[in-house]
Amino acid sequence: MSRVLNNTCAVAEDKRLRVEKAASALGYVPNPNARSLLMKSTGGMGMLLPHVSGEFFSEFLTGADNVAKDNDFFLLISASHGKASEWRSSVQSVYRRVDGLIVMAPQVTPKRLNLSQDIPTVFVNTPVPERDRSGVDVIGFDNAGGTRQAVEYLLNLGHRRFCYVAGPEGAFDAAERAKGFREALDSAGIRDGVILAGGYNHEDGALAARKILEMDPRPTAVLAANDYCALGLLTELQGAGVDVPGEVSIIGFDNVPSAAFSAPGLTTLGVPIREIGEKAIERLLHRIRRPDDPVRLSVELPVNLVVRDTTAPVLRQQ
Amino acid sequence: MSRVLNNTCAVAEDKRLRVEKAASALGYVPNPNARSLLMKSTGGMGMLLPHVSGEFFSEFLTGADNVAKDNDFFLLISASHGKASEWRSSVQSVYRRVDGLIVMAPQVTPKRLNLSQDIPTVFVNTPVPERDRSGVDVIGFDNAGGTRQAVEYLLNLGHRRFCYVAGPEGAFDAAERAKGFREALDSAGIRDGVILAGGYNHEDGALAARKILEMDPRPTAVLAANDYCALGLLTELQGAGVDVPGEVSIIGFDNVPSAAFSAPGLTTLGVPIREIGEKAIERLLHRIRRPDDPVRLSVELPVNLVVRDTTAPVLRQQ
DNA sequence: ACGTCCGTTGAAAACGTTTTCAAGAAAGTA
DNA sequence: TACTTTCTTGAAAACGTTTTCAACGGACGT
Structure with a gap:
């Protein structure tokens, strides 16, 4: 009964x-x-992610899970997505099983996902063109501005020879970060900034480090696509006897928890990813509870430079 | 149609x-x-976890997600569990929404979860008494044996003054690891092993490091409850000018990806957590496809010492 | 040409709930 | 006492599928 x-x-x-x-x-x-x-109504929130590995995603999940649990919602997670076709089948399998959807798809534009409009959706760190933002919420962060900020900081420290270790091919956020790097150098009138192929893992940073070791003159400032890449870079350079930050300054991106505990502590760009996870679920809850509220979120959160110990003035090397 | x-x-x-x-x-x-x-049948697997934060869980999730996705299963995740009552409500909310269940509950004995028997369940890193193993699969790893192995390795390097930074209160795996530490010291006839309160995060390790710095005589070998704790410890000791491994050797536990990229690289105990995630889902798939197969898994996987650069012979200090 | 069998198809039952509908009982009012 | 209103409760409809059931038609064999 x-x-x-x-x-x-x-x-x-x-x-x-x-x-x-x-x-x-x-x-x-x-x-x-x-x-x-x-x-x-199902009492669940769906999360479509490109991966679940690494602290960036685990922080994101933690934030989402915290507020989901407080509201007695479960999380349905579908990850390991590279291609658009995989995305589509995941969208299908999640559809009607959850009351709201968080989509993080840095590699795919959302219209290729043919999402149904009848379920509240929040896009996080996903390239959503202005014209497609009518029915959905969008939370991003200032990828390009972050790298730009980092370059400017290094310029102020006197650095002139820059290198950027790029993120994975085809990822929107990685491209934005690289763009910020180029723009900042252009503004400063520096033409010989080097961009190296990289990725989002330690190994990618380590690989790039070996290329950097062979360069002559060697860059004095290296920016990496994310913290893991920067950490791999840092370890490999140190292993080769390079003094960080004495000879080379390094800046990462994301400010994952581990970045505070490398030796030396990694200077990086802080992305409030856990808070974004919380905010995204809160947003979905709001839209579920007040379905007729027409206002949609479209924010680009700022990225803050977190200065630790992998950056130093260039004076010593000149 | x-x-x-x-x-x-x-x-x-x-x-x-x-x-x-x-x-x-x-x-x-x-x-x-x-x-x-x-x-x-739902086409989903449920995962009941104590947290989702950190690389340990993200590796576990990655393994699980990989094989789940290959078999077109989605993952339903419920985390943030401390108390048994929270577990029970999660079990209820997941029940009938998935075809199989992975439970990692190091803080709770499974019979307090009142799980229904009619859904295939795999317990991972959860204390399941022998008498409760009839209907369920159990995958564990040798927590006590891991620490014991680490202590023996350090003994061979000549260490005699040991310290153990414990994990969180009430967690079964943390207790097992501490037990292994005590047993190994007892076998070696060493009575003055110190056990410090700790936890599973960087901060816990850093806190313990400060206590270690005040000790006199200082231990030459420190084991930590997990890698994050060890990494926090390492950073804090280095910050205080302690040479690792020159003055103090450190061994972690889990072998998360980051452990390979600290400076120096962390010696640790390797737990194949990603493979366990894969194996757990595979096990569930098997039980779903062959419901009448009466055989149940009950394995305790070995833990392997991964020697990197935070451990060294004690000679220099004697 | 007639009977049988197989392939195809539409209708109906089932899954386990919540919600609606209506009926019945109890209680209140004239 | 009779009528109305409210409270309680049992039965039935609905949700959107899959599966079963039965019927129909055609093809094949004798």
Whole structure:
């Protein structure tokens, strides 16, 4: 009897007791499929991500999970996505199983995902053209501005020979970060900034480090596409006897927890990714609870330079 | 018409075409709730975890997600669990929404979770008493043996003054690791091993490091409950001018990706956590596909010492 | 040409809930 | 006492699928 479980209308006290006793004796748990088939709500949030590995995503998940749990929502996660076709099948499999969707697809433009419009969706760190933002929320952060800021900081420290270790091919955020690097150098009138192929993992940084070691003259400032890349770079350079930050300054991107605990501590660009995870779920909750609210989010959060110990004035090398 | 979408029986070719065209024109996607209500299968795997933060869990998730995706299963994740009551409500909310369940509950014994027996369940790194293993699969790893192995390695390097930075209170795996430490010291006849309160995060290691710095005589070998703790310890000791491994050797636990990229590289105990994630999902898939197979898994995987550069012979200090 | 069998197809039952509908009982009012 | 209103409760409809059932038509064999 659904009335007693959900307190939906008045029931005689003796009957209520009998039903409750029977329910707990049988270990009765309502079937959520039947429930959400009828009620058209599932109590879940879907997260479509490119990966789940690394601290960037684990922080994002942690933020999302915290507020989801507080509101008794579960998280449905689908990851490991490179191609648009994989995205589409994931979208299908998630559709109608959740009440809201968070999509982080730095490699794919959302219209290729053919998402249905009838489910609240928040895009995070995903390239959404202005004309496609009508029905959806968009949370981004200033990738290009971050690198630009970092370059400017290094310029002020006297650096003139720059190198950028790029992120993965085809990823929108990586491209933006590289763009910020080029723009900042252009503004400063520096023409010989080097961009090296890289990626988002330690190994990519280590590989780039070996190329940097062979360069002559060697750059005095290296920016990496993210913290893991920077950390791999740092370790490899140190292993080759290079003094960081004495000879080379390094700046990462993301400010993952580990960045604070390298030796020396990594100077990096802080992205509030855990807070973004929280905010994204909160946003979905709002849209679920007030479906007729027409206002949509479209924010680009600032990225803050977190100065630690892998950056120093260039004076010593000149 | 379900017959054409699922190829369940012969249909005239012209009708099939017409149905398919109509379906794609309307953007028809079958409602998964209605589907699984009837078919009693959902195409999802549930993961009940204590957290999702940090590389340990992100590696575990990556492994699980890889094989789940290859088999077109989605992952339903419920985390942030401290208390048994939270676990129970999560179990309820996941029940019937997934075809299999992975439970990692180092803080709770499974019988307090009142899990239903009718869904395949794999316990990972969870204390399951022998008598409760009849219907479930259990994958563990040798926590005690790991620390024991590490202590023995350090003993061979000549270390005699040991310190252990413990994990979180109440966690089964942390207790096992501490037990291994005590046992190994007892076997060696060393009575003055120090156990410090700690935790699973960088900060816990850093805090413990400050206590170690005040100790006199200072230990020459420090084991940490996990890698993050060890890394926090390492950074803090280095910051205080302590030479690692010259003055103090450090060994972590888990072998998360970052452990390879500290400076110096962290000696640690390798837990194949990504493979465990894969194996757990594979196990569930097997049990879903062959429900009548009575054999149950009950394995304790070995933990391997991964020697890097935070450990050295004690000679110099004697 | 007639009977049988197989391939095809439409209708209906089932899955486990919630919600609606209507009926019945109890209580209050004239 | 009779009528109306409110409270309670059982039955039935609905949600969107899959599967089963039965019927229909055609093809094949005798």
